[in-house]
Amino acid sequence: MRILVGGINHESNTFNPIITGADDFVVSYGEEIVNKDMTQDSSSVGIVRVLKKAGCEIVPVALARAVPNGVVSASFYRSFKTDFLRRVKEALVAGPIDGACLALHGSMKVEGLGCAEGDLTGALRELLPDIPFTAALDMHATITPALLKTVNGFAGYKTAPHVDCAKTGGHAAAMLLKALETGRKLRTAYRRVPMLIAGEKSESEAEPMRSLIARCRESEKTPGIAAASFFLGFPWADDEYNAVSAVVSAFDEAKDRAETIVCELAEVFWARRGDFAFRSECYNSAEAVAAAYRAVLEKKERPVFISDSGDNPTAGAAGDATDLLEKILDTIDATEKLPTPLLYAGFYDAPAVAACIKAGAGAKVDITLGGNWDTVNGKKIPLSVEVLKTVRGYGPYNARLVFAAWRNLRFVITSKHIGFGDEHLLPALGVNAADYCLVVVKLGYLEPCFRAIAARSIMATSKGCSNEVLETIPYRKVKRPLYPLDAG
Numbered sequence: 001m002r003i004l005v006g007g008i009n010h011e012s013n014t015f016n017p018i019i020t021g022a023d024d025f026v027v028s029y030g031e032e033i034v035n036k037d038m039t040q041d042s043s044s045v046g047i048v049r050v051l052k053k054a055g056c057e058i059v060p061v062a063l064a065r066a067v068p069n070g071v072v073s074a075s076f077y078r079s080f081k082t083d084f085l086r087r088v089k090e091a092l093v094a095g096p097i098d099g100a101c102l103a104l105h106g107s108m109k110v111e112g113l114g115c116a117e118g119d120l121t122g123a124l125r126e127l128l129p130d131i132p133f134t135a136a137l138d139m140h141a142t143i144t145p146a147l148l149k150t151v152n153g154f155a156g157y158k159t160a161p162h163v164d165c166a167k168t169g170g171h172a173a174a175m176l177l178k179a180l181e182t183g184r185k186l187r188t189a190y191r192r193v194p195m196l197i198a199g200e201k202s203e204s205e206a207e208p209m210r211s212l213i214a215r216c217r218e219s220e221k222t223p224g225i226a227a228a229s230f231f232l233g234f235p236w237a238d239d240e241y242n243a244v245s246a247v248v249s250a251f252d253e254a255k256d257r258a259e260t261i262v263c264e265l266a267e268v269f270w271a272r273r274g275d276f277a278f279r280s281e282c283y284n285s286a287e288a289v290a291a292a293y294r295a296v297l298e299k300k301e302r303p304v305f306i307s308d309s310g311d312n313p314t315a316g317a318a319g320d321a322t323d324l325l326e327k328i329l330d331t332i333d334a335t336e337k338l339p340t341p342l343l344y345a346g347f348y349d350a351p352a353v354a355a356c357i358k359a360g361a362g363a364k365v366d367i368t369l370g371g372n373w374d375t376v377n378g379k380k381i382p383l384s385v386e387v388l389k390t391v392r393g394y395g396p397y398n399a400r401l402v403f404a405a406w407r408n409l410r411f412v413i414t415s416k417h418i419g420f421g422d423e424h425l426l427p428a429l430g431v432n433a434a435d436y437c438l439v440v441v442k443l444g445y446l447e448p449c450f451r452a453i454a455a456r457s458i459m460a461t462s463k464g465c466s467n468e469v470l471e472t473i474p475y476r477k478v479k480r481p482l483y484p485l486d487a488g
């Protein structure tokens with residue numbers, strides 16, 4: 001069997017003014033997709049693994065990925081799509097294609113176009129009208145009519161933080177193979193649940209997500225049901241289709257069962273709407289800083305983590321809001337009393353990185369930190385820093401990194417919008433978070449590498465483009481009523 005594999009992965013925050021362009025994407029073509037590092041936890045790896053094991057001929061097209069950020073540039077998307085479709089046409093000249101399995105996020109937005117994935121799958125469907133398509137989607141996917149019309153089966157991540165990406169890719173591929181091997185049609189039942197959830201309230205290890213996901217797994221044991229998923233939408237996108245959804249993909253003979261199950265899943269999700277809560281203790285920025293100082297100085301807890309959750313680049317925020325930093329600067333005398341410096345990881349600030357790298361390690365240099373992009377929740381903070389270490393060519397996005405000191409603060413600064421949840425980033429700078437009594441990260445829930453060492457985890461509902469207090473976000477396009485914006 002010849003199976004087409006490809007996709008695009010981006011979570012687009014429509015409140016972030018940055019336009020995600022060609023430089024921000026890593027694009028793999030053809031055999032690069034098949035020969036990727038198979039230990040990576042990505043849905044494309046899972047798709048390739050299952051198809052290879054089944055002895056399929058994989059037809060790899062193109063696969064693009066960027067860190068969550070502002071909406072994607074129209075010119076990048078246009079050229080990616082044109083290239084993608086050209087490669088599909090070339091593959092068709094070589095022989096018929098039996099099925100397609102795509103690795104998508106589901107909440108990518110393009111300038112002037114809006115939801116991107118349905119546009120791509122629609123164009124692909126025109127070229128391949130009669131074959132089954134399946135897709136692996138992020139748990140934070142936004143299900144649109146275009147996606148439902150063009151894709152036969154969906155598998156979604158069942159964990160947040162997402163640690164089952166490859167597994168989900170494998171699920172989407174296995175579902176496709178089953179459809180092809182048995183000649184059965186695959187179709188999807190869908191129900192919108194009129195609500196959104198702050199990202200950090202949806203951890204799958206905590207209630208109510210734990211029970212809700214268990215219901216999905218239980219549903220998947222029903223004969224004929226291929227996949228049952230909850231997709232949570234993406235709270236930091238102002239889009240008419242944005243909402244939670246229950247999605248059940250089933251083989252033809254179970255289509256009535258799928259309709260019943262999807263209604264039950266939607267109802268049980270809605271019934272639990274009041275139970276979503278932040279898992280860690282949670283305060284506004286000033287209170288979070290004060291609570292962290294008390295934990296370190298009075299209770300001797302360390303390391304204490306503060307999540308600067310309102311400006312979480314891995315949720316597509318700009319990564320340069322200064323709301324929380326300003327609260328730290330307001331209390332700088334208390335910071336000086338901490339037994340170790342306060343580590344702030346970090347800021348996306350290309351000009352600051354350029355100035356520090358030009359000055360070199362050991363030099364003192366005047367920079368401004370933050371406020372290049374998110375000028376609503378941040379401003380340029382002038383600091384005279386000492387450059388402690390610089391790194392060039394870090395990671396797949398080829399970022400430059402700086403570690404800098406100012407008084408009792410230590411800053412990690414990146415030249416590219418790559419986020420701070422990556423376990424390799426701090427070690428690349430020779431920084432061990434466990435050596436610090438207080439660590440501020442621009443993240444929401446702590447990634448496993450931080451959770452493993454955190455003596456205490458405090459979430460600051462700071463101001464930024466990934467503001468966790470949804471009721472205060474100025475939505476204009478989401479369809480109302482929508483819980484919790486319209487609580488009644």
Ligand SMILES: [Zn+2]
Nearest residue numbers: 138139140162
């Ligand atoms: Zn997600």
